[in-house]
Each structure stands twice: as C-alpha cells, then as structure tokens.
Amino acid sequence: MEPVAISDRLRAEFPDEILCSYSNQGQTAVVVRPGQIVEILRWLRDTPDLRMNHLRSLCGVDNARRKDPGLSRFEVVYNLYSIPLCHEIRVRAEVGDKDPAIDSVVDLWPGANWLERETFDLLGIRFEGHPDLRRVLLPDDWVGHPLRKDYPLKGKEEWAGMTELLDKIKELDRFGFDPEGHAHGQAAVQEEDDQ
Amino acid sequence: MTRPITKSLEIPVADGEGERYSLRMGPQHPATHGVLRVDLELDGETIVECTPQVGYLHRGFEKLAENKTYAQALILTDRLDYIAAMANNIGYCVAVEKLLGISVPLRAKYIRTITGEMSRLCSHLLWLATHALDIGAMTVFLYCFREREILLDLFEELCGARLTFSYPRIGGVRQDVTSAFIDELQRFLDIFPSKIEEYETLIDTNRIWLKRTVGVGKVSGEEALALGLTGACLRGSGVDYDTRKHQPYDAYDLVDFEVPLGSDGDIYARYRCRMEEMHQSARIIQQCIDQLPPGPIIGPDAPDLVMPNKVPARIEASTNAYGTGLIKLIRDRNLYVSGDVYVATEVPKGELGFYFISDGNNRPYRMHIRSPSFIHIGALAAIAKGELIADLIANIGSLDVVLGESDR
Numbered sequence: 362m363e364p365v366a367i368s369d370r371l372r373a374e375f376p377d378e379i380l381c382s383y384s385n386q387g388q389t390a391v392v393v394r395p396g397q398i399v400e401i402l403r404w405l406r407d408t409p410d411l412r413m414n415h416l417r418s419l420c421g422v423d424n425a426r427r428k429d430p431g432l433s434r435f436e437v438v439y440n441l442y443s444i445p446l447c448h449e450i451r452v453r454a455e456v457g458d459k460d461p462a463i464d465s466v467v468d469l470w471p472g473a474n475w476l477e478r479e480t481f482d483l484l485g486i487r488f489e490g491h492p493d494l495r496r497v498l499l500p501d502d503w504v505g506h507p508l509r510k511d512y513p514l515k516g517k518e519e520w521a522g523m524t525e526l527l528d529k530i531k532e533l534d535r536f537g538f539d540p541e542g543h544a545h546g547q548a549a550v551q552e553e554d555d556q
Numbered sequence: 557m558t559r560p561i562t563k564s565l566e567i568p569v570a571d572g573e574g575e576r577y578s579l580r581m582g583p584q585h586p587a588t589h590g591v592l593r594v595d596l597e598l599d600g601e602t603i604v605e606c607t608p609q610v611g612y613l614h615r616g617f618e619k620l621a622e623n624k625t626y627a628q629a630l631i632l633t634d635r636l637d638y639i640a641a642m643a644n645n646i647g648y649c650v651a652v653e654k655l656l657g658i659s660v661p662l663r664a665k666y667i668r669t670i671t672g673e674m675s676r677l678c679s680h681l682l683w684l685a686t687h688a689l690d691i692g693a694m695t696v697f698l699y700c701f702r703e704r705e706i707l708l709d710l711f712e713e714l715c716g717a718r719l720t721f722s723y724p725r726i727g728g729v730r731q732d733v734t735s736a737f738i739d740e741l742q743r744f745l746d747i748f749p750s751k752i753e754e755y756e757t758l759i760d761t762n763r764i765w766l767k768r769t770v771g772v773g774k775v776s777g778e779e780a781l782a783l784g785l786t787g788a789c790l791r792g793s794g795v796d797y798d799t800r801k802h803q804p805y806d807a808y809d810l811v812d813f814e815v816p817l818g819s820d821g822d823i824y825a826r827y828r829c830r831m832e833e834m835h836q837s838a839r840i841i842q843q844c845i846d847q848l849p850p851g852p853i854i855g856p857d858a859p860d861l862v863m864p865n866k867v868p869a870r871i872e873a874s875t876n877a878y879g880t881g882l883i884k885l886i887r888d889r890n891l892y893v894s895g896d897v898y899v900a901t902e903v904p905k906g907e908l909g910f911y912f913i914s915d916g917n918n919r920p921y922r923m924h925i926r927s928p929s930f931i932h933i934g935a936l937a938a939i940a941k942g943e944l945i946a947d948l949i950a951n952i953g954s955l956d957v958v959l960g961e962s963d964r
Contacts, residue, residue, distance in 0.1 A: 385895035385896060385897065386654055386655065386657065386895065386897050388897055388898065390896065414781055415781060415784075415797070416784060417898065417900060417907070417909055417926060418898065418909050418911055418924060418926035420911060420922075420924035420926075422913060422922050423922075426915075426921070427915050427921065428915060428916075429894075429915075438896075438911065438924075440898045440909070440911065440926075444781070444795065444796075444797045444802075447802055447803075449898075451896075451898060470782050470783075470784065471782050471783055471935075471938065472782060472783045472784025472785075472931055472934065472935060473784070474934055475930060475931065475933075475934030476784075476931070476934075479930070483618070496611075497610065497611060498610065498611040498614040498963060498964070499611060499614065500611070507616060507619050508618060508619055508922075512619075514619065514620075514623050
C-alpha cells in the first residue's frame with residue numbers, strides 16, 4: 362500500500378490522535394499524541410491489509426534546538442515495516458516538555474524492551490508499564506541523559522564511579538592478584554631488605 | 557595462605573531452595589566475543605534467569621555524530637561492527653544519500669556492492685571460525701582465517717586499510733578499483749566455493765557438531781519477529797526478510813541472487829543459512845565483476861570532502877590543506893535540506909538502520925543507529941532461558957553479535 366494511503370487510513374481510524382502527517386524522500390510520517398500509542402501501533406500491526414509486523418527502530422529525539430515551530434521538546438519515533446506487504450510508515454509521538462513519559466510497547470514487541478531502555482538511558486523518557494526500566498548503556502549511577510541537547514559534549518568531571526574503580530585497583534595492588542605469589546614476592550622483598 | 561581478595565569476588569549464593577546459585581560470566585570471557593557480561597541464575601546447569609549487561613564499549617557515537625559534519629561522521633561507522641566495517645560505511649553513506657538526495661554513479665554502486673559482499677564474507681568467515689571454536693572444533697578456525705586473510709589483503713590493495721576502511725564516500729567511493737585488484741579477486745572467487753565445501757566436510761555432518769546445534773536455541777518465526785531478530789537469525793526461522801531484496805540499494809536490484817531460508821529456527825538452521833549466504837555472496841561478486849561498467853566513481857554533488865586523485869608529495873607548512881586543493885570543501889551549494897529518513901541496509905549481522913533528522917545544517921540534528929547486535933543481545937535472555945549453560949555459549953555465537961556495534 363502507498364505510504365500516504367496508510368496515513369489517511371490512520372487519520373480516519375484515530376481522528377483525534379493524529380496531529381499531522383507529511384512525506385519526505387518517499388517516506389511518510391505521522392505525528393500523533395502519546396495517549397493512545399499502544400492502540401495505534403496495535404491497530405497498525407493487526408489490521409489484515411496493513412500488517413506492520415516488524416518494529417524496525419524505536420528512538421527518542423530532543424527537539425530543544427530545532428527551528429521548526431510547534432514541536433514539543435521530546436518525541437519518540439517508531440519506524441514500522443510490513444514484511445509480507447513491503448510497506449513502511451513512521452509514527453512520531455510527542456511526549457511533552459517536562460518529565461516526558463509514554464506507554465511502553467513491550468507487550469506488542471518484546472524486542473522493544475532494550476530499545477525503550479536505551480531511550481530512557483540516553484534521553485530520560487520514561488516508558489510506563491515497562492517491565493525493567495533501567496539504564497542499559499551507561500552505568501546505573503550515571504547522572505544526566507547524554508543525548509539531551511543541553512548535555513555538554515565534553516565535561517569537566519570524571520564519572521563518580523571512576524574514583525571508586527581507581528581506589529579498587531589500589532586496593533587490589535596492595536593485596537596482589539595471586540595471594541600465594543604475592544606472599545612469595547613479599548618474602549623476596551624482605552630478604553633484600555635484610556641484606 | 558588464602559584469603560578473599562575483596563568482598564565482591566566471593567561467589568554470591570542465591571537464597572532459595574536446593575542448587576540455585578548465581579554466576580557472572582564475562583565481561584572478560586573468551587566465548588562472549590567482546591565485553592559482554594551475562595549475569596546468570598542457575599539451577600544446576602540449567603539457566604533459570606539470564607540477564608545480559610552491555611555498555612562496556614559505549615563511546616557515544618550518536619552524540620558525537622551530532623557534532624560532526626556528515627562527511628566527518630563516516631569514520632565513526634567503521635568502529636561499529638569492526639569485523640565488517642565496510643558494510644557499516646556503506647549503510648551510512650546510503651542513508652545520507654537518501655536524506656540529502658545525492659545521486660551515485662553506476663560504477664560506484666557496483667564497487668560498493670562488491671566490497672559490501674566481501675565484508676559479508678569476512679564477517680561470516682570470522683563467525684564460523686569462532687563459533688566452531690566455541691563449540692569445540694579447532695580446525696575450522698584455521699581454515700577460515702586462511703581465506704579471510706586473502707580478503708583482508710584484497711582490502712589493503714583496494715584502500716590501504718585492513719580493518720577500518722572509510723572507503724565509501726557519500727556519493728560514491730574514494731578510489732577506483734585497479735585491474736590487479738579485479739584479477740586477484742577473480743582468483744579468489746575461483747577457489748572459494750571449494751573452500752566452503754571444505755568447511756562443510758569438517759562440520760556439516762559431524763556428530764558432535766550436530767549434537768551441539770540441532771534443536772538447540774530454537775526460535776519460531778513469530779517469536780523471532782517479535783524479538784526483533786533480523787539477518788540470518790530471522791531467516792533461519794523461515795521468515796523471508798532481506799533488505800537487499802525488499803528495499804534494494806546500490807546494485808542489488810541489478811544482480812541475481814537468492815535469499816537462503818531455514819525452517820527449524822535452531823542453531824543448525826542459522827548455520828546453514830550463513831553457509832548458503834557465503835555461496836550467494838560469491839555469486840553476487842562474480843556478477844558485479846562481469847557487469848562492472850566504466851564511468852566516474854563519485855557523483856558531482858557529493859558533499860564536503862572530495863579527495864584529490866593525486867596527493868601532493870609535500871604540503872607546505874604555511875599553506876593550509878584546503879588551499880592546496882588537498883581537501884575541497886563545498887560551502888556555497890544549498891545542499892542540506894531539512895527532513896528525516898530511516899534507511900536500512902543488510903549488514904552481515906542483520907538489519908542496520910540509520911534514522912537521520914536534518915534541520916538544514918551540515919551536521920545531523922539526530923542520528924539514531926538501529927544496530928542488530930544490540931537487539932540480538934536483548935533477545936538472548938528469552939532464547940537462553942531454560943537451556944543448559946553450555947548451550948549459552950553456542951547461542952551467543954549463533955546470534956553473531958559484536959559488541960562494538962551493540963554499545964555504539
């Protein structure tokens with residue numbers, strides 16, 4: 362099916378949810394409200410003549426520096442593809458400015474689990490109903506979300522865990538990695554000292 | 557005298573009945589193919605809970621790319637899947653060309669298809685070598701590296717690098733292929749099919765290999781789709797999805813090839829798929845060599861970086877590199893458009909997708925990389941649950957993950 366036809370069908374099915382749709386380089390995208398995202402994606406997946414069964418990618422975007430007017434600060438972008446019918450569509454859900462959150466789609470595609478964790482990790486968008494929303498790429502005690510536009514490219518401070526790691530190395534040095542070997546080494550040092 | 561080195565190195569014991577205990581595999585483990593850590597909850601030898609942990613190799617490529625021009629960000633893609641860097645370069649270039657509407661000359665398309673398939677062979681050979689080694693077949697490792705070496709030498713002949721190529725350019729490729737390169741590649745293609753048969757003689761019907769792979773790590777077609785598996789892992793379960801066929805890029809719509817499918821969805825089916833893919837790759841390269849048309853290798857509207865054909869022997873310190881024509885920067889042309897595209901290419905590991913948002917600047921506003929390895933490791937928990945710990949090694953090998961691509 363032509364991508365524009367899909368967006369028209371979507372508009373007819375969810376008239377209140379669709380904010381706008383546009384095409385770029387032959388690809389069509391629809392911008393939607395976040396409220397019924399699970400219903401919209403389930404409808405796209407299960408309707409017999411659409412069958413968008415492959416969630417190609419899921420990512421978040423921070424629109425803080427974009428010039429286009431009327432964009433909300435954060436959005437989540439879903440790229441869907443239908444393997445049996447060979448057509449695609451992009452769904453962009455606007456998730457607000459402060460404390461962005463949207464419903465999780467892990468029930469539809471278990472593979473979305475890590476993609477949502479990544480979006481939470483790097484952009485701080487919460488996914489309601491996610492079974493295990495933890496950081497995935499960065500350490501658990503990391504402060505901030507690097508892909509936000511107000512996060513600097515270069516920082517002045519080290520990651521807090523770094524000092525802990527260095528301390529641990531020092532501690533391990535003190536003991537030696539092999540207790541037996543270390544005891545021998547110490548004995549040798551002792552002998553040298555005696556001489 | 558023995559004593560615990562630190563508290564954290566004592567083996568933690570899970571509360572609960574009987575033999576339940578937890579084990580931390582990796583990040584330094586020879587069979588995890590990189591810095592992958594898997595936290596396991598075991599009942600005897602059976603995996604009760606499996607939690608993969610990634611991020612040890614996170615370098616923030618998506619953030620870095622936002623601060624580089626399109627031409628500069630190309631070098632980051634080498635460092636994604638460093639086993640098949642060329643395929644990643646091509647994926648990036650195809651995506652940027654679609655975003656900016658840049659045309660590519662036909663000869664460049666063919667050259668890219670050749671190098672893309674060569675890198676698929678490189679990746680599959682390394683996969684077969686290490687996967688077999690993990691399961692216990694040593695000889696295959698040596699055989700595969702013998703042929704992989706020829707391919708790496710060919711890459712070196714082509715662009716001077718063996719690992720991180722940055723050979724494709726947005727709008728074409730950097731240098732033309734020489735006739736010596738083509739001759740050498742032809743000699744390789746003449747012997748390669750017989751070499752694949754050699755590997756197959758070693759393991760295809762080997763009783764130990766069959767015991768370790770048949771019926772292990774089973775994933776049904778619907779399950780694989782839901783988990784987001786792509787590439788040979790999806791095709792091994794019988795789902796016919798290959799971006800080269802579904803949304804052809806470069807010269808894939810001009811050559812004839814088949815997409816091998818499995819049906820069982822176990823490790824053996826994925827193994828057969830990849831072996832058959834190697835045959836098909838050789839077929840594609842052969843057709844590209846036969847059809848290779850003459851013409852330019854880079855389009856007229858390629859942005860930013862145009863390398864000269866001849867690099868001057870010495871660059872005067874006083875003149876800057878731009879002035880001497882070493883690197884030509886096109887500034888005035890109204891090249892950059894706003895908009896967003898998602899473009900997927902078929903790399904050896906699966907579907908590599910780039911999602912770009914451009915706001916009319918010469919830097920990507922947002923670049924998201926859909927890396928197959930990341931999603932495959934995410935699926936590992938579901939696949940390995942309930943199986944034996946020894947089969948976890950086989951499963952990791954069979955999913956064919958590389959951590960550089962996963963962590964980005």
